[in-house]
Amino acid sequence: MMSAPVLVIARLTLREAARRRLLLAVVVLTVVLVALSAWSFGKLTSLSCDDGVPCSPTETKMIAAMLVILITFMYSFVFTLGAVFVAVPTVASEVESGVTLAMLPRPIRRSDIILGKWLGWAIIAGGYTIVTTGLEFIAVQAVVGYTPPHPITAILFLLGECLVMLTLGLLFSTRLAPMTGGIIALVLFGLAWMGGVAHGVGTLLESDAVRNIGLVSSLILPTDGLWRGALFNIEPSILTEVAGASRAMAANPFLTHTPPSAAYITWAVAWVIIMLGLSILSFERREP
Amino acid sequence: MSQTPSLTKVSSGAAGVDTHPPAIDTDNLAKSYGKITALAGLTMSVPKGEVFGFLGPNGAGKTTAVKLLLGLVRPTSGQASVLGSPLGNREARRKVGYLPELFRYQEWLSAREVLMLHCELAGVSQARRTSEINAALDIVGLVRRADDRVGTFSKGMQQRLGLGVALLGEPELIFLDEPTSALDPIGRYDVREVIRELKQRGTTVFLNSHLLSEVEQVCDRVAVVDHGKVIAIGPMADIIGVASTVRVRATGLTTASEMALARFGTPETEGDWYTFRGVTENDIPDLVEEVVRLGGRVYSVESRHESLEDRFIQLLQEVGEA
Numbered sequence: 001m002m003s004a005p006v007l008v009i010a011r012l013t014l015r016e017a018a019r020r021r022l023l024l025a026v027v028v029l030t031v032v033l034v035a036l037s038a039w040s041f042g043k044l045t046s047l048s049c050d051d052g053v054p055c056s057p058t059e060t061k062m063i064a065a066m067l068v069i070l071i072t073f074m075y076s077f078v079f080t081l082g083a084v085f086v087a088v089p090t091v092a093s094e095v096e097s098g099v100t101l102a103m104l105p106r107p108i109r110r111s112d113i114i115l116g117k118w119l120g121w122a123i124i125a126g127g128y129t130i131v132t133t134g135l136e137f138i139a140v141q142a143v144v145g146y147t148p149p150h151p152i153t154a155i156l157f158l159l160g161e162c163l164v165m166l167t168l169g170l171l172f173s174t175r176l177a178p179m180t181g182g183i184i185a186l187v188l189f190g191l192a193w194m195g196g197v198a199h200g201v202g203t204l205l206e207s208d209a210v211r212n213i214g215l216v217s218s219l220i221l222p223t224d225g226l227w228r229g230a231l232f233n234i235e236p237s238i239l240t241e242v243a244g245a246s247r248a249m250a251a252n253p254f255l256t257h258t259p260p261s262a263a264y265i266t267w268a269v270a271w272v273i274i275m276l277g278l279s280i281l282s283f284e285r286r287e288p
Numbered sequence: 289m290s291q292t293p294s295l296t297k298v299s300s301g302a303a304g305v306d307t308h309p310p311a312i313d314t315d316n317l318a319k320s321y322g323k324i325t326a327l328a329g330l331t332m333s334v335p336k337g338e339v340f341g342f343l344g345p346n347g348a349g350k351t352t353a354v355k356l357l358l359g360l361v362r363p364t365s366g367q368a369s370v371l372g373s374p375l376g377n378r379e380a381r382r383k384v385g386y387l388p389e390l391f392r393y394q395e396w397l398s399a400r401e402v403l404m405l406h407c408e409l410a411g412v413s414q415a416r417r418t419s420e421i422n423a424a425l426d427i428v429g430l431v432r433r434a435d436d437r438v439g440t441f442s443k444g445m446q447q448r449l450g451l452g453v454a455l456l457g458e459p460e461l462i463f464l465d466e467p468t469s470a471l472d473p474i475g476r477y478d479v480r481e482v483i484r485e486l487k488q489r490g491t492t493v494f495l496n497s498h499l500l501s502e503v504e505q506v507c508d509r510v511a512v513v514d515h516g517k518v519i520a521i522g523p524m525a526d527i528i529g530v531a532s533t534v535r536v537r538a539t540g541l542t543t544a545s546e547m548a549l550a551r552f553g554t555p556e557t558e559g560d561w562y563t564f565r566g567v568t569e570n571d572i573p574d575l576v577e578e579v580v581r582l583g584g585r586v587y588s589v590e591s592r593h594e595s596l597e598d599r600f601i602q603l604l605q606e607v608g609e610a
Contacts, residue, residue: 008408019396098391105358106409107382287361
């Protein structure tokens with residue numbers, strides 16, 4: 001059960017986000033992004049497919065499905081980038097400025113600060129992920145009548161990806177300067193994405209060595225694996241069949257034909273818990 | 289002749305002070321960062337209810353000692369207890385207030401919100417929070433700025449707020465690390481009054497300060513640290529002693545005769561002026577006689593009772609010469 005100081009720190013984090021106008025910026029940007037994409041999707045209904053003949057509803061939905069995949073990928077990048085941006089300075093900047101020095105002598109555990117900050121930012125980043133993606137799916141449904149097959153499951157995978165990067169950023173924040181932690185986190189995110197592509201290329205080339213590189217990278221940082229979980233749940237079955245029909249499609253990061261296994265999802269949850277534990281250990285050993 | 293005032297050298301508890309149980313007790317407490325020794329075996333005891341001054345030059349290890357006592361950093365060796373508990377004990381920290389030397393509060397909070405945050409973290413009961421906060425704001429003179437954001441505060445006002453935060457929860461022990469470094473004379477006076485009030489209600493105050501005149505005014509006992517070691521500890525009266533600083537304006541003294549005067553303490557020279565520290569009143573005629581005997585022509589002799597600052601400098605010089 002969480003001790004009260006964790007909730008005090010979490011509330012403080014939420015208040016910081018509000019006072020620094022982060023919440024306002026997020027709300028405004030979400031409205032603008034969803035409105036723009038809804039307007040764009042609206043244009044699909046007047047598209048011509050062949051020789052000036054309007055696209056059939058099926059064709060329109062197929063185009064919408066592919067666009068939803070691309071837009072969701074863009075959102076997933078924004079969510080993970082945002083999570084890194086808020087996480088990497090959250091401890092580091094407070095230690096540097098002396099804010100932490102004033103708080104640590106209080107009768108609280110250092111884990112209270114780490115868990116409180118994680119909880120606060122998880123509520124903000126997670127809430128942003130859920131609300132933005134949910135609104136996007138609702139807007140697409142309203143404009144073109146298309147809904148991804150498993151929108152809620154997809155959102156949960158995106159939430160997982162966001163929390164993974166948030167936790168990684170928090171771990172770096174306990175030891176590294178914000179800019180250093182931020183750069184490393186983003187490079188690792190890029191490498192994990194490349195690892196996912198490598199896994200597909202290994203499948204295409206039937207090279208276990210290349211495939212294993214992808215497998216190992218997806219275990220070290222499970223962001224790409226979780227993205228593929230979201231992808232599997234937003235692509236229509238016909239695209240899943242296309243992805244599974246040819247080995248050549250395996251290297252495509254925007255198509256997948258298998259969902260992450262239960263073991264992999266369990267590992268992703270364990271990964272977050274392990275990294276949180278490491279963050280606490282690291283912060284407990286840090287001398288302000 | 290130069291005479292060292294009677295000091296309680298690196299031992300615990302001055303006579304007549306209740307040392308059971310002490311608010312702070314350290315035994316050979318040391319802290320190193322790699323090859324750098326920040327604190328080299330601190331041994332001292334601070335009885336409850338005392339205003340204790342902890343003095344030393346820059347880099348002497350004062351702030352490191354405070355951080356060790358608060359459990360913010362781990363000792364490399366040695367032992368210590370605070371309010372009868374091992375370092376870092378959370379229950380003991382509930383009874384401790386701390387004003388750090390270099391600190392910031394969340395600039396996007398108001399002063400009142402900062403105080404509320406620290407009430408929550410300190411475990412002050414909900415029923416007492418409002419009265420505690422209002423009292424702290426009143427004591428440090430921030431009532432009119434209570435709802436302004438800390439980001440708009442001057443450094444002095446932030447220091448006032450820091451003092452208010454340290455007072456929350458009626459702590460039994462308060463660490464004040466350079467509490468007046470950013471304050472104007474009125475602010476410094478206010479802080480001295482706060483310290484006196486704390487003493488009256490039995491709170492132990494551990495005061496780190498470079499402003500020795502302030503320490504002299506409020507502290508019962510002081511410890512002087514240098515290079516991470518306590519070089520003198522004792523009641524204020526014993527530290528300052530009965531010695532005086534004597535300034536002699538004389539001409540005709542050679543380097544050899546200056547050396548011959550070393551038995552009155554190594555003089556600091558500035559033109560024709562020779563300053564001798566730690567000279568007792570009875571030694572002054574002997575000093576003047578010796579200057580004359582050595583061929584000096586005396587134009588002026590000024591005697592002034594030693595301040596803590598004089599004694600502080602003298603102690604550091606003695607250690608340096610040793």
